[in-house]
Amino acid sequence: MSNGAVAPIGGPQPLDWKFSQVFGERTAGEEVQEVDIISAIEFDRTGDHLATGDRGGRVVLFERADTRDNAGQRIDLEKMDYTMNRHPEFRYKTEFQSHEPEFDYLKSLEIEEKxxxxxxxxxxxxxxxxxxxxxxxxxxxKVQEKQVKKVCDMNVDSTKAMGNGSIVGSSISTSSKQYIENGGCISSDFSFPTAGFPSLRLPVVTSSIETNLMARCRRTYAHAHDYHINSISNNSDGETFISADDLRINLWNLEISNQSFNIVDVKPANMEDLTEVITSAEFHPKHCNMLAYSSSKGSIRLIDMRQSALCDSHSKLFAEQVAPGTRSFFTEIIASISDIKFAKDGRHILSRDYMTLKLWDINMDSGPVATFQVHEHLRPKLCDLYENDSIFDKFECCLSGDGLRVATGSYSNLFRVFGCSDGSIEATTLEACKNPTRRQCQMPSRSLRSLGSLSGVVRRVKGADNSGVDANGNTFDFTTKLLHLAWHPTENSLACAASNKEAASIVMQSWDRCSVMNPRSVLFRWKKSND
Structure with missing residues (x-):
């Protein structure tokens, strides 16, 4: 299956996932530092660059290397006829310190650099x-290549002082310095030639020019959130973005850092009346006036900024009603949505709560068009998960660029991929490691309907067995969780930030060679079964 291929009748065939690369691999016995654990991962819109952020406040950039041609970049028409047979290969590009730990003295609050x-x-x-x-x-x-020029052909030996300059050695005492008329100083072991200098040469720039990558902070948007920021999202207009915390969503202009506009505020007059908080927010990929945000009650609100400057009222509400008699102490906790993503065409919204993935059609607010069971096998363990706070883990989700598949993470460094197209029964569970073991999920007993034919009918896919064990028959490890992952925008490649307390790493190991870097993530790519 190549990019842009026509899907066969009855839906695309399940992909054969294979390990591609890993960055940040540790040697045996090497302890993983807390600051090295990946906390964010994102492809750019072309898929040629991958960015990761960690708990130490660093941002590491990787660049696609296998699509480069010696003659330069192919033009668009050539790319249309060019079939990519090579596996994706990303290499380390640069890294920089984005945030430093701070302390809010007014609130006596430490601000992490994560x-x-x-x-x-x-x-x-x-x-x-x-x-x-x-x-x-x-x-x-802003990350840009800068040319650094070198200066050579100086008048005197660089190890000795010049008449109108400062001395090189800092260890020379004041008593050993001799001062001259023009204010410079020379060392005691330096003497002018008796006949003077025959000529003075001006320094010149060498022909060799080095190119270095420089990261520069152009804007800092601060002091606008009283609570922790959980989301940022770029607008399709290329000029604005939003930032969201538990109670507010602010709209920013990229060029203006000293002011923002508060468009959503769910803070009640009395905090004791607070019933839900904002958990995630994202702009529509095509319409610059629309955005969606999710809440801790499992609902998604669609907002049209053309209706009002203050968007406290929503244009559409997406929520699934809880069946009578099924409520429990954990009902609202597991219903909280941790992440939402728009499909590339903007027609569907993917949401992730603790137990499931849900796919919503923005034209149908009666219920999700598809529900994928992710942690149903953990339902009997909810008490234990509550005791160790695992029930509050925030798993991210993502969609493929063609909208045919969705993915999310789980425990024991597992990730799950589900097919959501017409007739698809794909449900794959794999471990994010060098030697992933494929584990088939329990398939539904009936065929799936097309998304277009679902008029108010909820389709459920039974994914993952209820054994509560991993691929090797071991109990799920709740300390190794795959929270962050990103899908390549044009190819069936997944970047997964896998980590654990014993051996976490962010390495990218290509099919041909291995490059060890600081970050930790694993990149998977589909491959034709007959390759």
Whole structure:
């Protein structure tokens, strides 16, 4: 199956997932530092760059290497006839310190340097632009190649002082220095020639020019959130973005960092009346006036900014009603949505709560068009999960660029891929490691309907067995969780931030060679079964 291939009748065939690369691999016995754990991962819109952020406040960039041609970039018409047979190969590009730990003295609150979200902006003039955020501050970064020129052909030996300059050695005492008329100083072991200098040469720039990647913070958007920032999202207009915390959503202009406009505020007059908080927010990929945000009650609100400057009222509400008699202590906890993503065409919204993935059609608010069971096998363990706080883990979700598949993470470094197209019964569970073991999910007993034919009918896919064990028959490890993952925008490749307390790494190991870097993530790619 190549990119852009026509899907066979009855839906696309399940993909054969194979390990591709890994970055940040540790040697045996090497302890993983807390600051090295990946907390954000994101492809840019072309898929040629991958950004990761960690708990130490660093942003690491990787660049696609296998699509480069010695003669330069192919033009668009050539790319249409060019079939990509090679496996994706990303290599380390650069890294920079995005955030530092801070302390809010007014609130006596420590602000972690951990990167919560990374979002790519439109590139221009060969430079890369991205937004990165910790709990309180958002920064706008520009990454560009800078040419560094070298100077040579100096008058005197660089190890000795010049008459109108400063001495090189800092260890020379004041008593050993001799001062001259023009204010310079020379060392005691330096003497002018008796006949003077025959000539003075001006320094010149060498023909060799080095090119270095430089990351520069162009804007800092701060002091606009009283609570922790959980989302940032770029607008399709290329000029604005939103940032969301538990109670507010602010609208920013990329070029204005000292003011923002509060468009959503769910804070009640009395905090004791607070019943839900904002958990995630995202702009529509095509319509710059629309955005959606999710809540801790399992609902998604669609907002049209043309209706009102203050968007406290929504245009559509997407929520699934709880069946009578099924409520329990954990009902509202597991219903909280941790992440939402728009499909590339903007027609569907994917949401992730603790137990399921749900696919919503923005034209149908009666219920999700598809529900994928992710953690149903953990329902008997909800008490234990509540005791160790695992029930509050925030798993992210993503969709493929063609909208035919969805994916999310789980425990024991597992990730799950589900097919959501006409007639698809794909449900794959794999471990994000060098030697992934495929585990087939329990298939539904009836065929799936087309999304277009679902008029108010909820389709449920029974994914993952209820054994509560991993692929090797071991109990699920709740300390190794795959929270963050991203789908390549044009190819069936997944970047997964896998980690555990014993051996977490962010390495990218290509099919041909292995490059060890600081970050930790694993990249998977589909491959034809007959390859």
């Amino acid at each position: 990167i919560n979200k990374i979002r790519w902006c439109q590139s221009a003039n060969g430079a890369l632009f991205l937004l990165s955020s910790n709990d309180k501050t958002i920064k706008f970064w």
